[in-house]
Amino acid sequence: MEVIALIAIVFIAIGLQRHIFNRYGAYKLEYLCTFSASEAYEGQELCLVETLYNRKLLPVPWLKVDIHSSKWLDFAGTRSVITQEDRRVTSSFLLKSHQKITRHWKVICLKRGVFTTKNVTLIWGDLLGMGSSSEAVEVNAVLVVYPGIIDLNSVFIPVNCLQGDAVIKRWIMDDPFIVSGTREYTEADSMNRIHWQSSARQGRLMVRKNDFTCRMGITAILNMQSGEFEHDTVLDKGKIELGIKTAATLLDSALKMGMTARLAVNGCIEGDEGTVFTKEAGGREHIFQLLKLLAGLRLENKKDFESFLAESSDVIMNNQIFIITCYINEEICRISDIMRRNGNRVLFLVLDEWIQEDIVPRGVDAYILGGER
Template sequence: MELVAAAIAAYLIYILQKYLYRKFWDKNLSVELHLSKDTVVVGEELTLVETITNRKLLPLPLLKVKFRTSRYFAFPDLENANITDNYYRSDILSLMMYQRLTRQLPFQVKHRGYFIVDRADVICSNLFISTEMVKNWSQNISLYVYPKLLDVPDLDALFKNLLGMVLTKRFTNEDPFEFRGIREYQPYDALKSINWKASSKTGDLQVNAYNYTSSFQVKILLNLEQGTTLRQEGLEEESISLAASLSMRFLAQGIPVSFHTNCLTIRGEACEIIKPGSGIHHMDAINKVLSLLDTNKKSFPFVDYMENECLTGTNDYAIFISTYQKEDYQSLLCRMAAAKIDFHWIFPKNNDITAIIFDELKANTIIWSQI
């Protein structure tokens, strides 16, 4: 009789715990994921913090917490992970009554982009591990991964070259109604700006200095239209990094920068045009736009999309970044040259690409071959 009674009691306990877990396992249970940063640069490390809280008397002896992130998130611990087109992680843990568990998962981001984690799935077993209950918790994690800034000697030389030409144009666009003072003559100064009265007093040539026209800016135009049958993903990312690096350097010199591109975003939409601006927040705006670019999508034809933008803005210094070199694009640059619009074309290339530049554009073209 005692054995029968024990069996009945065990069965009742089994039925009771099965009922309790099925009805109450997710009550006052919370699962939260958040990142230590919401913006990073390619190659930086950050931490995914996983917090699971059980605010009830019912213990949870076996929980599986699963979530999906990008395969470009490089976690050092791959024991509980599966990597295919995404990174799938599954952690097994247990929570006693009124217990909170926090896990910190460091990782490194390997690719530019915009990434989200929108849900976490939780699987709970009862005491006898005979039944599993599943529920998903919505998450709201988003991460902008900015392009890697280039830091190579050739970029310093390239920037100094561009900066010299930009400043030359800037000095020729002084506002004659905004007198700033008198300074020593420099080789780039026009003879008409010499103040002969001040020069006679000092014995050295002096010129009138004026504030610069407020509309002056550097306009960066990134062309990611594919010009060859073989896609050059490395050159696409190099071009995006060049756009970010040059924007950062011009802004550091106090020169306003605008940004335009024919590349589509991850949503399949035309990219936001970044109007002229300066400062740290303006660089963040440019970086966020660069993060959203989806080079897997076919870009708009550059000439059709950007022709009007290229042929306007006489106070702008246009910098093109483009591996695309077909006749329609180069003909547009020739029209700009004929219209006396200041520009330079940076041509990123590798050993698979031969640069064939129109003679009229060679003086305005810089070959970039760092890959």
């Protein structure tokens, strides 16, 4: 009889503790999840900080936290489950009465993007692990990962400076305050830029080679089509990602040089179906807004590039226009010639190792892939 009573007491105790811990385990339990920085660059390392505070007398014997994040955020040194675009990371805790625990996860940003950890799942149970309860907790931890910055002069080479196997160096981004020499006059140049002494020596009109001046802004025009007849979804994602890095590098250079900048893309960002065409402005806040647009670009195009470029040709004035594209055709060259006549300097940054050089308009610099990537 005593044995039966003892067994009954044990079962009652087990059931009671299970009821108490399952019902009150999350009571007065605070959870916070934040990134150590709200912004980072591709390849950069930062921390995800978890903070748990048990504000009651009752301890929490065990607690699991399921963090649902992007697969492009690598939690270094941990085992995680990856499904399609998501990553699931689980952490375990034991909290005493009125105990606060802070845990830091090392996170490596593998790819550009705007990543939001909307919620986590808390799972807790009793002393013996015989039962569990769960609850979703909203955290809304947002991280903007900007595209990586590259060395343009190492990645691209000028197509008209090849002499056999030797390459004559010509910088894509010049110092805006230094006159580096002279070049032949084109119809896009104003008369007050003519260098008369060099013109007399050469026997033809020459202008100062300082096209990059503080008066001119930078416009980065990115073509999201990896092929001329491509529609909607990007096929060669690697080339377009390189184009996004190229545009980011140009904007970063504009910030360092104190120049104004504009971004134009025939694609769209998450949550917006329209193409991108920003105002021209300067300053850190504006440039980082443009970098954020690049971070959030979807790998698809919303408008044929030739049509998009034609719409932009009459809007952009007195700018250094960088056309970042996987291909060049006669229509693109024709529109670029109109842009030059509007007082712009036009450069092609081609995301390929070959272009049809003879269709590039005179006075337009063109660069192709040929260096380190």
